Amino acid sequence: MTEKEIRHFHLFCGLGGGAAGFNRGEARIGNLQARFRCLGGVDSSPLAIADFSRLAGVHGTVMDLFDRAQYRAFHGKEPPADWREATPADIRQAAGNERPHIVFTSPPCKAFSGLLSESKSKTAKYQALNQLTLRGIWLTLEAWHDDPPEFVLLENVPRIQNRGRHLLDQIVPLLQKYGYAVAETTHDCGELGGLAQSRKRFLLVARHMEKVPPFLYEPKKSPLLHIGDILGRMPLPGDAVAGPMHRVPSLQWKTWVRLAFVEAGSDWRSLNKLAVQDGFLRDYLIVPADHRRNDYLGVIPWDEHTGAVSGRGLPTNGRYSVADPRFQGSAEYGQYGVRDWSDTSGAVSGQSAPGGGRYAVADPRNPSGKVFGKYAVTPWNDPSGTVISGSTTGQGAFAVADPRTGLNRGRGDDYLTAAHYGVMPWSATAGAVSAAAAHDNGRWSVADPRTASAAESLPHPNTPATVIIEALDGTWHRPFTTLELASLQGLVDPEAHLELEGLNDSAWRERIGNAVPPPAAQAIAGVMGQALLLAWSGETFLLNAMPIWVKPVAVALSVAGVVRE
Structure with missing residues (x-):
């Protein structure tokens, strides 16, 4: 075999996911075999470059790629004197x-993404950020104008084809001027890399027609994995062996309770199904788990066998009660019975006490003066109670069920809120890991079947805690850990250890969400390496069952012009 080196370089490289994936690229044509080598990367974040240097195996460069006008528009001030x-x-x-x-460019996608509202994306600040797409391509072409790279790639979110159309319409003719055939493509990184997340992305592919005449074929696609396929190979969250990136976030107790009542596969809208009375859940009671008293108040069906009879076989020590079908109602068996206010009483006996029959009543009148409306929420179409001087949510029904949520459903602007407190089933595929992935702004929690015991006592609703509540479906609804998000992104094998630069979870998650999944980059590198080896060997055609990349029917990139899916 003759080894041929393929060199790649990355603008807006982030923590180096794309570079790491390209380093693993594989291609072979006849007796030619590709070996990929990274020349470096550029990013404005020192922390990202520190990560890049480790993941890509080559030193990166901290560099701000704004021009002066873009710097002023984005930062709202003049750059420092040494800039x-x-x-x-x-x-x-x-x-x-x-x-x-x-050359692989992955410029900031924040203003092109649905994570940012349409109106905010049009401000001068975010328009300056968007213009880095064009400036990055221009810098690349001018840097090697006398000997252009064989391929130039621009990776971003699919919405760039709408919000950034005016920029793409400048980038395409610029590339054509330098001798490139250009195609705008979309793909799912999860399918290219065999991931457990669906991550739809845009990829502009520019092939230098003189240097690379062969067709460029699509990478092979793989079925998406389940979340559990990845997370099931990892230690339980909080295990010290996995490092600080695998800790469970400390959330308020009330947030844990909300997550526990969200149906797997749904989001905060599951909570609308719960009955709330006087500010409390009417149909559920949460108690601490106590493994010394398993099956507390357990009841055995009539047609099943009992467990071993112990020396403390009491109702509160295990399954020592039975569902007896031979019930004959009487005052004796109506102990502690409570009658409705509108019912008639039973016969008054000489033992008319609460423990001797149904001698208690559900009295709707409130002689105690207790505020039954505490934390109550008034329906939108009901009248309000009397407005008093202490009209707060803790004093009565002074909250309202407002139907005007502000969610722009169907327009794509509600990405952060429409899946609020969303919980993914263990056997489902995750959505695209974003830079803002957190338990309260999308489907970034999982119904983990590996439950354990809860705390010994219930904390105050606002108390920060890391706890396990066994949800109604028998699983632990919890946020993804930062390490799990990195594994879903393909940045690290589930069994491996990863620790990014810095000590901040939100900064880690932002860099992880902005990264190109290495397995997807590896697949892209493979087909580009194959095209390069074909060109260098003098071949112009390869029999391949895979479709030619970015063709509606059978249009190859050897055709000069723009091809759009």
Whole structure:
């Protein structure tokens, strides 16, 4: 075999997911075999570059790619005195003054994404951020204008084709001017990399027609995995062996309770099904788990056998009660019975006491003066109670069930809130891991079947805690840990250890969510390596069962022009 080196370079490289994936790329044509080598990467975040240097195996460069006008628009102030605009020469230097065969750019997608509202995305600040897409391509082309890279890629969210259409319409002719055929494609990183998340992305593929005449084929697709396929291979959250990135977030107790009542596969809207009376759940009671008293007040069906009879066989020590079908109602068996206010009483006997029959009544009148409306919520179509000087949510029915939630359902602007407190089933596929992935802004919790005991006593609703509540479906509804998100993103094998730069979970999650999944990048690198080996061997055609990439019917990238799916 003859080994051919394929060099790749990354702009807006982030923590290095794309570079790590390209390093693992595999391609072979005849006696030619590809070996991928990363020349470096550029990003404005020092922490991301520190991660990049470890994951990609080569030093990255901290560099701000804004021009001066874009810097002012984004930061709202002039740059510091020692700041200067990046030049094509700076880009060449960041690549070690070597020429790459593939340049992969993944500019910030925040303003193109549905995570940001349409109106906010149009502000000067975020328009400046969007313009990095065009500036990154221009810097790349000028850096190697005398010997262009064989492939130039631009990766982003699919919505760039709408919100960033005016930028793409400038980028495409710019690439064509330098001799590239251009195609706008969309793909699912989960299918390309065999992940347990569905992550739809946009990829603009530019192939230099003179240097690479062969067709570029699509990577092979794999079925999406289940969340449990990945998380089931990892230690339980909180296990010290997995490191600080695998800790369970400390949430308020009331948030844990909410998550426990969210149906797996649903979100906060599950809570609407619960009956709340006087500010409390009417049909459920949460008590601490106590393994010394398993099956507390357990009742055995009439047609089943009992467990071993112990020396303390009492109702409160185990399953020592029975569902007896031979029931004959009488005052004796009506002990502690409570009659409705509208019912007639039974016969008054000489033992008319609460423990001797149905001699208690559900009195709707409130002689005690207790505020039964505490934390009550008034329906939208009901009248309010009298407004008093202490009209707060803790004094009566001074909250309202307002139907005007503000969610723009169907328009895509409600990404962060529509799945509020969403819980994913263990056997489902996760959504795309975003930079803002947290338990309260999307489906970033999981119904974990590996439950354990809860706390010995119930904390105050606002008390921060890390607890396990066994939900109605018998699982533990909990947020994904940061390490689990990294594993779903393909950044680390479930059995492996990972610790990113810094000590902040939110910063870790942002860099993880912005990363290109390495397995997907590996698949892309493989087909590009195959096309390069074909070109270098003098071949122009390869019999391949996979469809030609970004073709509606049978249009190959060898055709000069723009192809859009």
